[in-house]
Amino acid sequence: QVQLVESGGGVVQPGGSLRLSCATSGFPFDRYAMHWVRQAPGKGLEWVALIWYDATNIYYGDSVKGRFTISRDYSKDTVYLQMNSLRAEDTAVYYCARAYCEGHCNSPGLEPLRDWGQGTLVTVSS
């Protein structure tokens, strides 16, 4: 069955860095776009980043652009989120998600988030 397991969360000081991992299994990793979505405590969902199945296109939310980097390792079936220059407002649970569509689709990557991991908590605090 499809599994997405995030790890790497923790407490980091403002200005610090952290790398999140999302280990996947149960599907051909090289065929699916992957996303990161976050949720601050008590708040709604916020889209963070997208990487196409072949990594040829990458997009970021405005609030993280220039600070976060999404990447993927096909040998490990894992997607990463490198987070630099962290701020208090980056405190959130971070989810990875697999995207795919059925039938007629929008552009590649711009697909429903069909499977989600359980999330990993990042706390930015001094």
Add this chain to the structure above:
Amino acid sequence: NLMLTQPHSVSESPGKTVTISCTANSGSIASKYVQWYQQRPGSAPTIVIYQDDGRPSGVPDRFSASIDFSSNSASLTISGLKTEDEADYYCQSYNSNNQGVFGGGTKLTVL
């Protein structure tokens, strides 16, 4: 750019029908597909509607959705409400910059 607005909360009794709206305040709701996600307390989101009106296997047919082009909005309808439907619901789409966009979420109370 696309922004999606949802009511903060809705409530209804078991067995009744409730509709949650998702209005595009800028941009067209029709430009990209709309999805709906359910999030129960302490759990990750799960998809209940994909590509405007598709229902994943395992999601009860009590869940349905539609797009109203005249009001530039999407709607999620849940009929025959059950207490287990109590959750937060989010609409989601993509803007013209290929960025994901979520609505602010609607807390559904089944009382």
